[in-house]
Amino acid sequence: MTHTTPAPGSVALVTGGTGGFGRALASKLRALDVTVVLADLDSARNWQVAEDLGCEFAVLDVTDRAANEAVVAQVEAEHGRLDAAFLNAGIAGFDSAELFDLQSFLAVVDVDLFGVVFGAAAALPALQRAGGGAIVVTASLAGLSPMATDPGYSVAKGGAVAFVRSMAPRLAAQNITITAICPGFADTAIIDPLREEFAAAGFPVLTAEEVADAMLAAWASGEPGAAYVIQPGIGATPYRFKGVPSARTATGETAVVPEALRPPSMR
Ligand SMILES: NC(=O)c1ccc[n+]([C@@H]2O[C@H](COP(=O)([O-])OP(=O)(O)OC[C@H]3O[C@@H](n4cnc5c(N)ncnc54)[C@H](O)[C@@H]3O)[C@@H](O)[C@H]2O)c1
Numbered sequence: 195m196t197h198t199t200p201a202p203g204s205v206a207l208v209t210g211g212t213g214g215f216g217r218a219l220a221s222k223l224r225a226l227d228v229t230v231v232l233a234d235l236d237s238a239r240n241w242q243v244a245e246d247l248g249c250e251f252a253v254l255d256v257t258d259r260a261a262n263e264a265v266v267a268q269v270e271a272e273h274g275r276l277d278a279a280f281l282n283a284g285i286a287g288f289d290s291a292e293l294f295d296l297q298s299f300l301a302v303v304d305v306d307l308f309g310v311v312f313g314a315a316a317a318l319p320a321l322q323r324a325g326g327g328a329i330v331v332t333a334s335l336a337g338l339s340p341m342a343t344d345p346g347y348s349v350a351k352g353g354a355v356a357f358v359r360s361m362a363p364r365l366a367a368q369n370i371t372i373t374a375i376c377p378g379f380a381d382t383a384i385i386d387p388l389r390e391e392f393a394a395a396g397f398p399v400l401t402a403e404e405v406a407d408a409m410l411a412a413w414a415s416g417e418p419g420a421a422y423v424i425q426p427g428i429g430a431t432p433y434r435f436k437g438v439p440s441a442r443t444a445t446g447e448t449a450v451v452p453e454a455l456r457p458p459s460m461r
Contacts, residue, residue: 200226211232212239216280218405220247252265256309283305284306307351329365332375358374
């Protein structure tokens with residue numbers, strides 16, 4: 195990714211904003227004079243984190259569709275615009291059942307996939323009113339390489355990547371860039387249950403700062419629909435999707451996809 199910087203005075207919303215990646219990103223955005231609204235679950239700790247970072251705090255449970263809309267409306271009412279939405283809230287699941295834990299699956303998909311979809315649906319009209327902008331979705335490497343211990347997380351993050359890729363062309367036509375970031379394991383609270391095992395195995399984990407740098411670059415100069423893999427020792431690099439074989443016509447030529455399968459703005 196080429197590095198440019200967001201214009202000072204831009205307005206960014208970060209869901210899951212008081213967590214590890216959210217805090218690291220917020221510090222970087224504040225240093226660039228971006229107005230930052232951190233949206234997260236309601237707790238004294240989360241309000242305090244936002245205050246310490248010089249950011250506004252908005253209470254948000256991303257699984258609540260109406261609440262996503264209310265937060266975006268609040269941002270626009272108070273700051274006049276929204277330029278970037280970082281849809282970053284997430285939880286890990288863990289399926290230790292012998293066959294399948296449906297409850298765990300549904301809980302993770304609710305936050306990690308529908309939280310993203312609701313967040314995007316709420317942010318899009320505001321980004322359009324601002325004349326364009328960015329949505330950066332925090333997916334995961336698990337969205338590209340499913341984890342056998344966590345089907346819910348794998349489906350949610352894989353779904354988030356598919357959502358980004360599906361939405362990208364129509365949004366690009368509106369000057370809105372949607373991208374996904376796909377970090378490997380990183381040193382935040384989400385890996386607390388596994389931290390000692392990583393250390394014992396000598397397995398390297400990312401810092402939150404490394405991931406925040408990639409989130410910032412995805413806003414400033416991300417390619418529509420790109421999914422940026424971030425791994426220790428590698429940095430951020432766009433994942434190369436292999437694609438699928440095209441259909442062939444009766445005469446053996448590559449079939450052209452019908453116009454109806456393209457978004458209205460691209461016909
Ligand atoms: N740390 C990693 O190893 C790693 C790797 C790949 C992807 N991710 C993803 O990065 C994102 C940020 O996670 P993190 O590593 O900073 O962990 P974190 O636990 O520090 O932060 C997650 C934040 O999301 C918030 N959150 C959880 N449920 C919510 C809900 N329903 N509504 C609103 N906010 C909610 C939490 O309160 C927390 O502040 C997540 O989507 C996570 O899945 C993390």
